Amino acid sequence: MIVAEVESAPQAASTSTPDEQTPVVNDFCINVATKNGSGSATANTTLLRALFKMGIPVSGKNVFPSNIQGMPTWYTIRLSKDNYIGRRPNAEIVVAMNPATALEDHQKAEPGGVFMYADDIKIPLNRTDLSYYPIPAKKLASENETDPKLRTYVANMVYVGALAQLLGIDLLDIERALLYHFRGKRKPVETNMKVVKLAAEWAAANLKKTDRFRVQEMHATDGMIMIDGNTAAALGAIYGGVSFVAWYPITPATGVADGLNEYLPRLRIDPETRKPSYSIVQAEDELAALGMVIGAGWAGARAMTSTSGPGISLMAEFTGYGYFAEIPAVIWDIQRMGPSTGMPTRVSQGDLITAHWLGHGDSKHVCLLPGSVYECFEFGWRAFDLAERLQTPVFVLSDLDLGMNQWMTRPFDYPDQPMDRGKVLTAEDLNRLGIGGFKRYKDVDGDGIAPRTLPGTEHPLAAYFTRGTGHDENARLSERPEDWEGNMERLTRKFETARELVPRPVEERVEGAQVAIIAYGSTDFAVSEAREMLAKQGIKTSYMRLRALPLPEEAKAFVAAHEHVYVVEMNTDAQMCQLLRLHVPEAAAKISACNHNDGMPLTAAWISTTIVKKEKGIH
Amino acid sequence: MTTVPVVKPVTTTPPAPAATRAAKKVNIIGLERIDYKGADSTLCAGCGHDSIASQIITACYEMGVRPENLIKLSGIGCSSKSPAYFMSRSFGINTLHGRMAPVATGALTANHKLHGIGVSGDGDTGSIGLGNFIHMLRRNVRMVYIVENNGVYGLTKGQFSATADLGQELKHAGKNELPPIDLCMEAIAAECGFVARGFAGDPKQVVALIKAALSHRGTAVLDIISPCVTFNNKDESTKSYAWGRARDERINDFTFVAPQDEIKVEYGPGEMKEVELHDGSRILLKKLDQGHDPTDRLAATNLLQDARDHQLFITGLIYVNTERQNLAEHEDLGDVPLARMPESRLRPPRESLQKIMAAMA
Numbered sequence: 001m002i003v004a005e006v007e008s009a010p011q012a013a014s015t016s017t018p019d020e021q022t023p024v025v026n027d028f029c030i031n032v033a034t035k036n037g038s039g040s041a042t043a044n045t046t047l048l049r050a051l052f053k054m055g056i057p058v059s060g061k062n063v064f065p066s067n068i069q070g071m072p073t074w075y076t077i078r079l080s081k082d083n084y085i086g087r088r089p090n091a092e093i094v095v096a097m098n099p100a101t102a103l104e105d106h107q108k109a110e111p112g113g114v115f116m117y118a119d120d121i122k123i124p125l126n127r128t129d130l131s132y133y134p135i136p137a138k139k140l141a142s143e144n145e146t147d148p149k150l151r152t153y154v155a156n157m158v159y160v161g162a163l164a165q166l167l168g169i170d171l172l173d174i175e176r177a178l179l180y181h182f183r184g185k186r187k188p189v190e191t192n193m194k195v196v197k198l199a200a201e202w203a204a205a206n207l208k209k210t211d212r213f214r215v216q217e218m219h220a221t222d223g224m225i226m227i228d229g230n231t232a233a234a235l236g237a238i239y240g241g242v243s244f245v246a247w248y249p250i251t252p253a254t255g256v257a258d259g260l261n262e263y264l265p266r267l268r269i270d271p272e273t274r275k276p277s278y279s280i281v282q283a284e285d286e287l288a289a290l291g292m293v294i295g296a297g298w299a300g301a302r303a304m305t306s307t308s309g310p311g312i313s314l315m316a317e318f319t320g321y322g323y324f325a326e327i328p329a330v331i332w333d334i335q336r337m338g339p340s341t342g343m344p345t346r347v348s349q350g351d352l353i354t355a356h357w358l359g360h361g362d363s364k365h366v367c368l369l370p371g372s373v374y375e376c377f378e379f380g381w382r383a384f385d386l387a388e389r390l391q392t393p394v395f396v397l398s399d400l401d402l403g404m405n406q407w408m409t410r411p412f413d414y415p416d417q418p419m420d421r422g423k424v425l426t427a428e429d430l431n432r433l434g435i436g437g438f439k440r441y442k443d444v445d446g447d448g449i450a451p452r453t454l455p456g457t458e459h460p461l462a463a464y465f466t467r468g469t470g471h472d473e474n475a476r477l478s479e480r481p482e483d484w485e486g487n488m489e490r491l492t493r494k495f496e497t498a499r500e501l502v503p504r505p506v507e508e509r510v511e512g513a514q515v516a517i518i519a520y521g522s523t524d525f526a527v528s529e530a531r532e533m534l535a536k537q538g539i540k541t542s543y544m545r546l547r548a549l550p551l552p553e554e555a556k557a558f559v560a561a562h563e564h565v566y567v568v569e570m571n572t573d574a575q576m577c578q579l580l581r582l583h584v585p586e587a588a589a590k591i592s593a594c595n596h597n598d599g600m601p602l603t604a605a606w607i608s609t610t611i612v613k614k615e616k617g618i619h
Numbered sequence: 620m621t622t623v624p625v626v627k628p629v630t631t632t633p634p635a636p637a638a639t640r641a642a643k644k645v646n647i648i649g650l651e652r653i654d655y656k657g658a659d660s661t662l663c664a665g666c667g668h669d670s671i672a673s674q675i676i677t678a679c680y681e682m683g684v685r686p687e688n689l690i691k692l693s694g695i696g697c698s699s700k701s702p703a704y705f706m707s708r709s710f711g712i713n714t715l716h717g718r719m720a721p722v723a724t725g726a727l728t729a730n731h732k733l734h735g736i737g738v739s740g741d742g743d744t745g746s747i748g749l750g751n752f753i754h755m756l757r758r759n760v761r762m763v764y765i766v767e768n769n770g771v772y773g774l775t776k777g778q779f780s781a782t783a784d785l786g787q788e789l790k791h792a793g794k795n796e797l798p799p800i801d802l803c804m805e806a807i808a809a810e811c812g813f814v815a816r817g818f819a820g821d822p823k824q825v826v827a828l829i830k831a832a833l834s835h836r837g838t839a840v841l842d843i844i845s846p847c848v849t850f851n852n853k854d855e856s857t858k859s860y861a862w863g864r865a866r867d868e869r870i871n872d873f874t875f876v877a878p879q880d881e882i883k884v885e886y887g888p889g890e891m892k893e894v895e896l897h898d899g900s901r902i903l904l905k906k907l908d909q910g911h912d913p914t915d916r917l918a919a920t921n922l923l924q925d926a927r928d929h930q931l932f933i934t935g936l937i938y939v940n941t942e943r944q945n946l947a948e949h950e951d952l953g954d955v956p957l958a959r960m961p962e963s964r965l966r967p968p969r970e971s972l973q974k975i976m977a978a979m980a
Contacts, residue, residue, distance in 0.1 A: 225979035239972060241965030243957040244729050246721075263975075267967040275953030277964045279728050281946075284754040288721035291714070291751070295725025298712060299690075299733075300958030302965065303725065317715055325712075411976035414969045419962045454958060455710035456730050458687045460654075465703060467713040476658075477703070 024092070024212045026056045026081040031091030032159065033098045033105045037069030039153030040097070042181055042192070043160050044075040045406060049177035050169055051079060052226050052408055055218040059085035059525075060406050061601065066251065066344045072101045083220065084532075085408070086525035087601040092213060095159045096121060097137065114166075114211045116159060131211040133203075135162045140202060144195055154195045161199025166207065168214045171200060225411050229376040229402035230306075233332055234259025235412065236380015237304055238267055241419055242330075244303040245280040246292035248311060251344045252400040253334040256306035257282075286311035290318040290331065297328040298466060300424070300454035302384045306332035309351050310341070312358065319393050320359020321468045323491070326441075326452070328387035328422070331355075332396045334403040337599050346599030347400040349521055350571040353579070355395045356549050362488065366498050367395040367549040371506075371524040375547070376402060377412040382503065388422035390498050391452060399570075401601045402522045423451040427459040440464040440475040441487060448494030495550060502548035507558060513540040515615065516562035517594075518555070520546040520576060522601065523568050529604035530568075530611070537612060546576070551583040559587045566594040566611055570602055647683035647879065655680045657705040667819030667845030667860075668698055668738075668767045672705040674822050675736060675765075678829035679706060682877060689734040690726060694719040694748060697774050698740030698767035698845070717748025720755035720764075724946065727760050730956040731947035734833060735762030742772050745781035745800045752802075756809035759837035761897075761945045763829060766802055766840070767819075769847040770858040777850040784857045784930065789850065803937055804923045806840040807916060812940040813839035814919065816933060818863045819846065824934060830875045831936070836897035837945040844932070863932055870922065870935035871913065872905040894939055902939065913939045 030047070034040035041062070048060040057080050065071040078088055092113035096102045102121045109115050111129040119134035141155035164174055175193055182188045233256050237245075247257040260280060268277045283289035289305045296303035307315065312333055322329050335351045337343035355367050366386060368379040379396050387394040430438055430453070438461055441450045450473075453462045464475040471487065472478040515534075519527045524545055531541050544558045559565050559580070565587075567577035574593035581588035594610055596602055643651050655676045660669050679689065686708035693699035695716035702711045714722040719737050727735050744752050744766045755764075770783040779787065779795045782802065787795040806814045813835040817825045825843060832839035846852045846860045854861040876882055878899035892904040894914065904913065912918055919938035926933045955964070 223980070225976055227979055235972075235975065239966055241962065243960060243965060244725060246725065267971055268965075270953065270964065273953050276951060277957065277960050279950040279952065279957060281724065281728065281758070283721065284750060287718070288724075288751050288754065291718045291721025292725035292728075294714075295712075295722035295727075296729035296958070297725070298722070299726040299729035299956075301725075301729035303729070318718070321715055411980075412972065414972050415966070419966065453710075454730075455690050455726065456688060456733050456956070456959070458685070460687070460708055462687060463708050463710045465707075465711040465713065468715065469713065 022212065023214055025214055025216050026079050026218060028079055028093060028213050029088050029091035030077045030093040030095065030163070031105070031108075032075045032095040033101050034073050034075070034156065035069070035098050035100075036064055036067055036071050036073040038156065040073065040075065040156045042153065043156035044077070046174060046177040046181055046192075047160055047163065048077050048406060049180055049226060050164075050173040051077065051215065052221050053173045053176055054170065054215060055221050056215060057081065057083045057085060057220050057408065059408070061087055061401065062405060063600070064345050072098055079215065081218065081220070084525070084529040084604070086529050087603050089603050089605060093163075095163070097156070097159065112212070114213065116162060133162065133166065133207050135159060135199070136202070140195060140198055144198060145191070150191065154192060157192050157195040158199040161196040162203040162207070164196065165200040165203035166209055166211070168216070171197065221408055223410070224408045226406050226408045227373055228255060228404055228406050229370070229373045229398050230255030230334065230404060231259040232373040232376035232412070233306070233380045233396070233398060233403070234263060236377035237330070237384070238263055239415055240381025240384040241302045242304050242384065243278050244293065244296035244301040245278065245305065246283045246289040246296075246303070247280075247305050248283050248286045248289050248307065250286070250308045250311050252336055252404045253306045253308045253311070253332065255403060256332055256334065286314040287318065290315040290329065293329045293331075294318055294322050294327050297322070297387070298455070302330075302388070303328070304330035304332065304383075306334065308334050308336045308344075309338040312351055312354060316358050316360070319365065320361065320363045322393040323359060323363040323365060325466050325468055326391040326450070327393070327466070328384075328391055329393040330383040330387050330396065331393055332398060335397060335399040337597075343599045345400070347522070347601055348571055348597055348599070349397070349399060349523075349569050350575070350597065351397060352571065352575040353573075355397060356579070364495055364550070365393055365395055366390065366502060367397050368503065369397055369520040369547050369549070370402065371521055371545055371547065372409060373402060373407045374409045374412065379503070381415050385420040386498070386501060389420050389449070389501065390494060391422060391449060392494070392498075397521065399522050423449055425451050425453050425457075425462075427457055427462065430457070430459045430461045435461065437461075439473045441471060441490070442473040443490050443493065447497040448490050448492070449497060450490070499550040499552065502550070502552075505547055505552050505554055506545040507554065508543045509561070510540050510542045513542045514563040515539055515611070516542040516544065516558065516565045517568055517611075518544045518546060518558070518565060518576070518580065519568040523570060526602040526604045526607055527568055530607035533604055533608035534611060537608070539612065539615060549579070551579060555580065556584050559584045559591060563590060564615070565591045566614070567591060568594045568602065568607055570597050571595060572597045646680050648685055650680070650683075650686075652676070652680050654708060655686060655706050657707050658703050660701070660704040662697060662700065662704075663849050665848040666697070667769065667843075667847070668701045669704065670819045670822060671738075671765065671767055671825060671843055671845055672701045674825040675705045675829060678826050678833065681826075682830055682833060684734055684833065688732070689736060692719050692723050692726070692735060692737040694739045694743035696740040696743050696772070697847070698738055699743060701738050701767070702736075717743050717746070718751060719743065720748060720751040723762055724755055724758060724760050727762055728946060728950065728952075729958040731761070731952050732956050735760075736833075737762055737764045739764065739766050741766060741768045741770060741780040741782040741802070745802055749781070749800070749805070753805060753809045756806055756811040756838050756840070758946045758949075759810075759812065759943055761835070761837055761947060762839070763832040764838055764840045766842045767845040768802065768842055768858070769845050769851055770856070771847050771851040773847050773850055787856065801923055801927060802840065802842045804920065807919055807923070807938050810943065811840050811938075812837050812943050814938040815839070815841050815936045817841055817843040818867050818932070818934050819843055820860050820863050821867060821934065824869065827873065827875050828936065830877070831873075831896065831900070831902050834875075834896040834898045834900035836941050837943060857930065857932070866932040868931055868933050870911045870933050870937065873936055874903040876901045876903060894941065897941060902936070904936070911935075911937075913937060916940070
């Protein structure tokens, strides 16, 4: 099943050790075990959103197989009054709906916790440290739903109703969540609510509450929204003016295209002409998807694609081409576990080095590293500004955890600056420059970025020839050594310009801290909590969250200012750690890997335990 | 073998404006032929590809295509070098091996007002890029897709390509034991609405085909047998000049009439079939005794199968169908190309984001 974390995991940073009688309010995990394809997603996201609507900080994580129907799936909801929304290894409340995993699920319940189970599951219930609640899921569902297909679905609503009763979730909040889920459609809301209510009534009449867990309304989520990172990415792209999308279906990136397909027709149809300001093409493969994006970017569109690891591999040649021919493109990589097909429904940060250096020969790429759904939106629009300013492919490295799970966030801010379309010469510019004035690959400004013109610019001097072969400043084919070297030097200069233009790292220096953590992407939630745990054990830590490659100058001073620097990441080869050692070679010895890669999001417990061990010299 | 009448190429060159008539010969938009020329070719002397480049120049000059409004695309290979050798005032893009189709799809969707001429080869289109080629035809991107087909890899020095005929012999590669891929047959199977075969040794027909192709609504595939003088031009090669000259069998006699031109061809009643193209141009086909009807898809397939079975060197317009909408139409694109839209069209207003955010609370 999920993950066995063998070391004694410390409690969440906030949780004190309460005695047996003290109620535990808004600070525990619920883990629901079901089969995939059984409709449990509706039940789980309803539960999640209902808690969110009660004002309780929550996060939800779907741990699912690469399969359509019948294999084990888990959904974990963490409630955290102190706002820690990273993953925790085990849950206090286990809801077992899948006979195939019930034994294991039973074992994994935290001591003092709850084991709620479908009453047709027959396993030995032999723990004395759990509260047991059997629920008649099938019975209630079949008594109240005649459609056999819907019956399976609404059976999941039985645990929603029972949990609501036992934990104290207001049924009105459940209803509001269902309304959100079914986009205001009354019929399915009523069907589901009927079962929720019956289950709650049944639980009130038949279950005696013997556990300590309950929820209570808070106001910690006031003004916040809940959204998945892929939809956030799509919205960011739309507000970034994306006008051409080519993509190929792949888990876990498909949600980005789904988001674009959902929101573009709502937001980007001209009110007068009724014509779209976008085009979305589902390509025949990822190679073609990026080829189309490169073509569209060359012609002047804001073009993007979204994919995951295997798609990135197929895009290698076009990425190198885009770098060398200097064509803007935005490539979202919703990272999943590789190599090869790997674990397509599990998370990793394993594409970092691949994306950074994708292509043959010497090529290097800007990579944005969103650390939240808020940044998925923000980098969604910024990526186009960077791609067009730098005339180069720009990667945005999200991951499955950010992309496919629901996260609470402050609402997205509208872009705070007009679009940067980069150095594009118009027919008037060409008139002014005169014959010989426009050289496609000449570094006029010293920043490595040469001006370009767009196909269709009606001027006899506008055209140039784009190629992946060696070329001179006039874009003419050239195999002269000096032309080659001059061009590559300019591209390197452009990369240094990129270093200054990309989002700055978020840095938090703690006075007196000798230990520092560097991390990026979705591990931020676990790192923040781990730092609290470490502080409680007397280890003060500074923190730098990287938000882009190329690596920033700031990282050098940050490393220099600390004795030990731990690079937290989710890949086997400690990829960012290696990049940092190259970036700060004189301090390479004090940069340590703190990497873990098992398909599950990192936990604060693992990070803090690992750093404590390393600090104590235990290996 | 039957001989079929020679293609009558374009009828008229429009008269130049009076002011310049005495000084220079210009086309309908006032440009000289020199405005359509490209860089000097670096291909082998006598290469069929150079002849085709020169027919592209003729077609575009005579049709009065504004060079800035046309993009030239290619993949990688000898054929794919040739966009540099025509129309230097047009934007060009030399893409990756076999990948002209996706780049063209993106570029011509981003700016669907542009004309596109793509030049690819049999290795580029028939092997590495076959999948992308087929999918582009499904989407029906409006462009002229020329395959300069010589049955051999030139730049890597003489390997068989996928269009090499069965039994074909090459100096180093030996004998080809595999059946060829017929790109016209593939194109028809993929619902391409304009499929023609030409011969680089018959420039007049090539010009007429390019003009009609430029006027077509979607992707127009021109499979032009273009001999490789270095690696595959022995007289017994089915892709050689000698073979083509001896056996070229034109399947139809057609006339391309640009929208601004008057019809100057005289046909008797019932002798002529007219196909109107998307831009108002027309193709006038003379009905021959046992003539091929290029609007009949099954007849087109049978014709190609027959040519394959009997190793016939047929050229002409094999299939035409102007019914199917192109990708830009499918995408419902308006007058302003996506690539030319201002920020006001591309970034939705602030209030719209606030509304979405409120709904997610």
